[in-house]
Amino acid sequence: MNEIKFYNGENIPLELHKVRVVQKLHLVPIERRLEALQEGGFNTFRLNTKDVFLDMLTDSGTNAMSDNQMAAMMQADDAYAGSQSFFRLQKAVEDVLAKKYYLPVHQGRAAENILSNAYVRKGNLVPMNYHFTTAMAHITQYGGKIAELLYDEAYVIDSSHPFKGNMNIEKLEEIIKIHGAKNIPFIRMEASTNLIGGQPFSVQNLRDVRAVADKYNIRLVLDASLLGENAYLVKQREEEFKEDSMGAILQTMTGLADIVYFSARKLSSSRGGGICTDNLDIYRELEALVPLFEGFLTYGGISVREIEAMAVGLYETLDETMISQSPAFIAYLVNALDAKGVPMIKPAGVLGAHVDAMQVCEHISQKEYPAGSLAAALYLISGIRGMERGSISNQRDEYGNETFADMELVRLAIPRRVFTLSQIKYVEDRMNWLYENRKLIGGLRFVYEPPVLRFFMGGLEPVSDWPQKLIAKFKEDFGESL
Numbered sequence: 046m047n048e049i050k051f052y053n054g055e056n057i058p059l060e061l062h063k064v065r066v067v068q069k070l071h072l073v074p075i076e077r078r079l080e081a082l083q084e085g086g087f088n089t090f091r092l093n094t095k096d097v098f099l100d101m102l103t104d105s106g107t108n109a110m111s112d113n114q115m116a117a118m119m120q121a122d123d124a125y126a127g128s129q130s131f132f133r134l135q136k137a138v139e140d141v142l143a144k145k146y147y148l149p150v151h152q153g154r155a156a157e158n159i160l161s162n163a164y165v166r167k168g169n170l171v172p173m174n175y176h177f178t179t180a181m182a183h184i185t186q187y188g189g190k191i192a193e194l195l196y197d198e199a200y201v202i203d204s205s206h207p208f209k210g211n212m213n214i215e216k217l218e219e220i221i222k223i224h225g226a227k228n229i230p231f232i233r234m235e236a237s238t239n240l241i242g243g244q245p246f247s248v249q250n251l252r253d254v255r256a257v258a259d260k261y262n263i264r265l266v267l268d269a270s271l272l273g274e275n276a277y278l279v280k281q282r283e284e285e286f287k288e289d290s291m292g293a294i295l296q297t298m299t300g301l302a303d304i305v306y307f308s309a310r311k312l313s314s315s316r317g318g319g320i321c322t323d324n325l326d327i328y329r330e331l332e333a334l335v336p337l338f339e340g341f342l343t344y345g346g347i348s349v350r351e352i353e354a355m356a357v358g359l360y361e362t363l364d365e366t367m368i369s370q371s372p373a374f375i376a377y378l379v380n381a382l383d384a385k386g387v388p389m390i391k392p393a394g395v396l397g398a399h400v401d402a403m404q405v406c407e408h409i410s411q412k413e414y415p416a417g418s419l420a421a422a423l424y425l426i427s428g429i430r431g432m433e434r435g436s437i438s439n440q441r442d443e444y445g446n447e448t449f450a451d452m453e454l455v456r457l458a459i460p461r462r463v464f465t466l467s468q469i470k471y472v473e474d475r476m477n478w479l480y481e482n483r484k485l486i487g488g489l490r491f492v493y494e495p496p497v498l499r500f501f502m503g504g505l506e507p508v509s510d511w512p513q514k515l516i517a518k519f520k521e522d523f524g525e526s527l
């Protein structure tokens with residue numbers, strides 16, 4: 046893809062699409078935003094979108110759809126069994142991901158449930174580059190444990206390492222020797238590793254993992270939910286692939302895995318998910334679980350309209366102008382905030398810009414959830430909804446003890462082709478202001494803590510009257526401005 050230069054030398058991302066369907070947004074007054082937080086237990090998952098201005102919670106199911114995806118939805122073939130929509134999707138999976146056998150599931154975590162049900166037994170260990178919340182929850186539900194095997198550089202916030210999502214190969218071998226290959230049902234590699242700031246792994250690293258998997262005869266599972274962006278960053282950052290097409294890179298990666306699963310909410314800007322493989326035995330092992338948990342094998346809990354959108358969306362991941370838009374906006378925001386001293390995960394990754402709440406809120410102990418506090422404070426002063434990716438998103442250990450996260454991040458997701466540059470500039474402006482006033486942010490404590498995936502529906506409250514103090518300072522600086 047050719048770079049487009051501005052004559053005035055400005056370095057800003059240029060949108061290579063036009064907006065044809067719009068949704069009106071509302072920026073409600075700060076007093077209402079405080080009420081909304083109180084009603085939602087200071088948990089941004091529990092906010093109602095009528096109170097949200099820029100929804101940067103996630104890219105999951107929120108990427109803009111293309112005209113061709115919407116058009117395809119109109120030709121969906123409603124049938125319980127043997128729908129033509131399914132066969133179009135099956136062909137798209139084969140064309141784009143180069144896997145022969147495809148099992149549809151209603152979203153990514155459903156694939157994780159099926160894989161864990163089929164392969165994870167009590168006492169098993171699943172090595173992975175890093176956990177994702179739902180992947181870990183399913184593995185532990187079936188009695189397994191996880192081992193996270195990133196290199197140390199993955200935890201360095203201010204870094205220029207191109208592939209922080211790489212798996213530590215030496216540690217992988219070590220752990221296999223300690224636990225025994227027979228206790229390891231699969232190795233899981235997550236593309237564009239979500240919880241460390243959307244950081245990719247290199248193809249070479251995946252090859253090295255494959256070599257270890259082969260040596261010990263262990264299945265290699267690729268979580269491809271963010272594979273398009275990982276492939277795009279491989280093209281940007283890994284010399285060997287500079288001249289390759291997106292399709293060639295994607296297929297090099299999927300070709301190294303025995304099983305590829307994904308959330309289509311991310312991968313193909315639709316709904317749905319899937320598991321695919323070239324191995325007929327694996328397909329047969331998993332096949333029976335789809336009708337049990339999801340639905341018949343030609344829809345797997347996904348509406349036929351979404352199946353059509355998914356097929357088109359998969360082909361569109363091959364389009365560099367589409368796949369580069371979100372990373373380009375993320376890089377813009379990360380670099381702009383970094384220039385003002387706001388601690389950001391670097392290098393800029395995919396999915397969103399990630400603020401290091403451990404540094405911004407260094408005065409808040411992990412026991413009082415710095416990332417949750419920062420996410421609540423940012424919503425309060427701006428109407429921007431980010432997501433806590435820190436200790437609230439962690440699960441307690443088997444004895445019920447709190448486990449503190451390696452990183453306390455607030456993720457500001459930038460879904461594909463949703464926001465304009467002036468909206469991103471608003472995020473930059475309000476985040477800068479909050480950084481300057483960071484000492485006014487205080488901690489949170491749980492008042493309602495669900496036993497599983499507590500971050501989704503948990504309720505918290507501020508430990509002091511810090512929200513009121515933040516509002517007073519906001520009024521001083523912004524007057525009557527929203």
Ligand SMILES: Cc1ncc(COP(=O)(O)O)c(C=O)c1O
Pocket residue numbers: 105152153154155177179180235239268270271307308309310311318
């Ligand atoms: C890397 C990764 N894997 C799995 C999932 C789970 O997918 P879903 O939300 O569709 O269940 C997600 C969702 O965000 C994800 O980011």
